[in-house]
Amino acid sequence: MDGHRGHRATRTYRDTVRFYLIDHRTTVGKGLDVSLLGLNLLFIGLFVADTYPLSAAQEAALWTAEVVIATVFFLEYLLRVYGARSRVAELTNPYTIVDLLSILPTFAVLAGPALPMWAAGLGALRLLRVVRVLRFFRFTRDEEFFFGTxxxxxxxxxxxxxxxxxxxxxxxxxxxxxxxxxxxxxxxxxxxxxxxxxxxxxxxxxxxxxxxxxxxxxxxxxxxxxxxxxxxxxxxxxxEWTHRDKRNVTCPNCGLEYHDSDASHCKACGHVIYQEHDSRE
Structure with a gap:
């Protein structure tokens, strides 16, 4: 018990940030997952809605929503980099690069009036809005989801x-x-x-x-x-379907994975793998 308390006491704020950004089981972790998923759906919806004829009031409302969501995603980006064990690895992570590219057009438009030299490049930057859909791949990086495994x-x-x-x-x-x-x-x-x-x-x-x-x-x-x-x-x-009847056992000698359910020796090198099997099956 004391050791558990000591372990929790040594957790830094950076560790806490990293934990909740990848957690899928606690209430906070699930809440973050659902919120980010919903915001990403809305972010994509704004891109699609912007291609249809809208009134000036509707365009202003959509733009305000886009800026707010982009700001939230930028904060998420900063927190992921801050909480990462290796910030260089995080910055070069494809998921993180997509996160940055998806919000870059929004902030480029905001900075455009203040930076005239960017005006000519804003049209090209707007093309990056389509990568917003790639943010969903972050939710499929492992088997853990907010609704279970x-x-x-x-x-x-x-x-x-x-x-x-x-x-x-x-x-x-x-x-x-x-x-x-x-x-x-x-x-x-x-x-x-x-x-x-x-x-x-x-x-x-x-x-x-x-x-x-x-x-x-x-x-x-x-x-x-x-x-x-x-x-x-x-x-x-x-x-995966062809391996459904095999067991994920790795041979300690040659490293071959997935052996027959009743195998006792590795079929590649003959090494004994001592795999248990119920003879009644």
């Missing part, structure tokens, strides 16, 4: 679905940014999303076609990403 197979299915959604959303967002104002068939994000779905599913109605060189490049990149990434994620699921 899922199997590795379920996690891989979630990653596959997230990959499909990300490909469609990012492709549609980039296509919209390049084609809007040039292509009279692409007026909203919905038009761009429709084109992306029809194209990547190989239906190809032909009612919307790219009008810019950048739009054509995005279409090609989206098709290639779909061909490469989706089968890659799907292969992980198939591989």
């Amino acid at each position: 899922v199997s590795l197979e379920t996690l891989r299915v979630m990653k596959l679905l997230m990959t499909v959604v990300a490909i469609f959303f990012v492709s549609a967002g980039l296509f919209y940014e390049f084609e809007h104002g040039v292509n009279d068939r692409v007026e909203t994000f919905g038009d761009a999303f429709y084109f992306t779905v029809v194209t990547l599913t190989t239906v190809g109605f032909g009612d919307i076609t790219p009008a810019t060189q950048a739009g054509r490049f995005v279409t090609i990149a989206a098709i290639l990403a779909g061909i490469i990434l989706i089968p890659w994620q799907a292969s992980k699921i198939v591989r």
